Amino acid sequence: MPPEIRVTFLKSDDPLLSEVERLFQQMYDDQRGQGLLLHPPPDASGRWLAGIRGALGRLGCLVGAMEGDRLVGFLHAGLHVIPEFLGGGLAGRISHVFLSPGSRRRGVGRRMVEAAVEWLRARGADTVEVQVLSQNLSGLAFWEALGWKVELYQMRKPLRKTGGVEREETVRRPEEGPAGLQDVADVRRDEASPSEQGIRAPAR
Numbered sequence: 001m002p003p004e005i006r007v008t009f010l011k012s013d014d015p016l017l018s019e020v021e022r023l024f025q026q027m028y029d030d031q032r033g034q035g036l037l038l039h040p041p042p043d044a045s046g047r048w049l050a051g052i053r054g055a056l057g058r059l060g061c062l063v064g065a066m067e068g069d070r071l072v073g074f075l076h077a078g079l080h081v082i083p084e085f086l087g088g089g090l091a092g093r094i095s096h097v098f099l100s101p102g103s104r105r106r107g108v109g110r111r112m113v114e115a116a117v118e119w120l121r122a123r124g125a126d127t128v129e130v131q132v133l134s135q136n137l138s139g140l141a142f143w144e145a146l147g148w149k150v151e152l153y154q155m156r157k158p159l160r161k162t163g164g165v166e167r168e169e170t171v172r173r174p175e176e177g178p179a180g181l182q183d184v185a186d187v188r189r190d191e192a193s194p195s196e197q198g199i200r201a202p203a204r
Contacts, residue, residue, distance in 0.1 A: 019071040021045040027098035035135035073099035077116040092120030092128035
């Protein structure tokens with residue numbers, strides 16, 4: 001019989017955060033075949049952790065799944081304000097959930113979600129949301145089994161090629177014309193500028 005997996009909250013100075021980074025990278029490796037159209041940079045896990053660390057315990061929580069002294073899963077959730085034109089109030093958002101393959105189908109994911117939902121509820125959240133990749137069929141089934149409902153479909157149209165291949169960018173060049181307007185020309189570049197490279201980290 002496999003050892004019991006316990007669910008616990010991780011703090012901003014927890015030494016296990018380095019293991020969260022490792023699992024974060026594994027999560028995105030898995031998502032490449034599940035419909036993800038964005039291209040996280042090699043240091044995405046470090047950027048993400050640096051971004052959430054300061055808010056842990058106040059505006060966000062990080063739930064860990066421990067098998068003995070080994071971290072086998074994590075969940076991150078945070079609070080955000082619902083716009084007044086949508087009714088106002090506070091909402092929770094579960095941004096990332098991941099369990100190592102060998103630790104799945106043992107009720108651990110459900111317990112992590114329940115812990116995060118209670119944390120959000122205790123801090124005033126009126127509702128909780130989560131995004132699921134379109135081809136993550138097991139993920140969709142997981143959330144539906146917990147009673148979550150589909151609310152919207154997010155769609156994306158890439159405008160530039162990424163991943164180190166040639167990119168097309170649109171620039172304006174002066175051209176003679178009856179109205180004195182500038183025509184749009186396509187210019188090919190081999191690499192993105194540093195400022196453009198900085199927007200590839202996922203917002204989920």
